[in-house]
Amino acid sequence: MTSRLVVLVSGTGTNLQALIDACADPAYGAEVVAVGADRHGIEALSRADRAGIATFVKRVVDFSTREHWDRAMADSVAGFEPDLIVLAGFMKLVSDDFLARFEDRVVNTHPALSPSFPGMNGPADALAYGAKVTGATLFIVDGGVDTGPIVAQVAVPVVDGEDVETLHERIKAGERTMLVDTVGRMAREGWHVDGRLVRIG
Numbered sequence: 001m002t003s004r005l006v007v008l009v010s011g012t013g014t015n016l017q018a019l020i021d022a023c024a025d026p027a028y029g030a031e032v033v034a035v036g037a038d039r040h041g042i043e044a045l046s047r048a049d050r051a052g053i054a055t056f057v058k059r060v061v062d063f064s065t066r067e068h069w070d071r072a073m074a075d076s077v078a079g080f081e082p083d084l085i086v087l088a089g090f091m092k093l094v095s096d097d098f099l100a101r102f103e104d105r106v107v108n109t110h111p112a113l114s115p116s117f118p119g120m121n122g123p124a125d126a127l128a129y130g131a132k133v134t135g136a137t138l139f140i141v142d143g144g145v146d147t148g149p150i151v152a153q154v155a156v157p158v159v160d161g162e163d164v165e166t167l168h169e170r171i172k173a174g175e176r177t178m179l180v181d182t183v184g185r186m187a188r189e190g191w192h193v194d195g196r197l198v199r200i201g
């Protein structure tokens, strides 16, 4: 059976595109059934449109409270009956209520090697710290910031003298491959979360 993916985005959507491209092969085992965003006018939504994938946008400013926004987002996601929700460059935290509705089925990709450098500036923080190796982490989202159980990681060496843009681009290249490989395995083989340990298959 093909797994149903809902992907949430806020930006360029290169990770989304990698998933869309992978899903073109029926053997991949997954299908992007919808793309949701917290803002209009982003390239990620155009990528979904071009692929003929349903989209929805919920902006925090259009709701009276953050809780109402969060519930509306969760309702829209639930309407597509996803097996897995992929946060791919989604720049909002979702609530515990959101996560409870989709227990162990929300994953996020973060451009650093957890538990190092959580938060919005993973590549810049790794560079400023002088790390020689950084990378990307796919994890099951929990109530913290980039703290959830780790599903997969990819290491990327830091090149002497490079700037944050080139480092982030090189991280993203590894991140896309890791994301596509791992989501495909999760779709085809299933997964189990036991405390901090995630087992695929």
Ligand code: GRF
Binding pocket: 010, 011, 012, 013, 014, 015, 016, 044, 088, 089, 090, 109, 110, 111, 172, 175
């Ligand atoms: C990725 O590096 C993701 O980990 C980070 O933002 C970037 C999103 O890139 N949170 P894209 O929108 O998928 O191109």
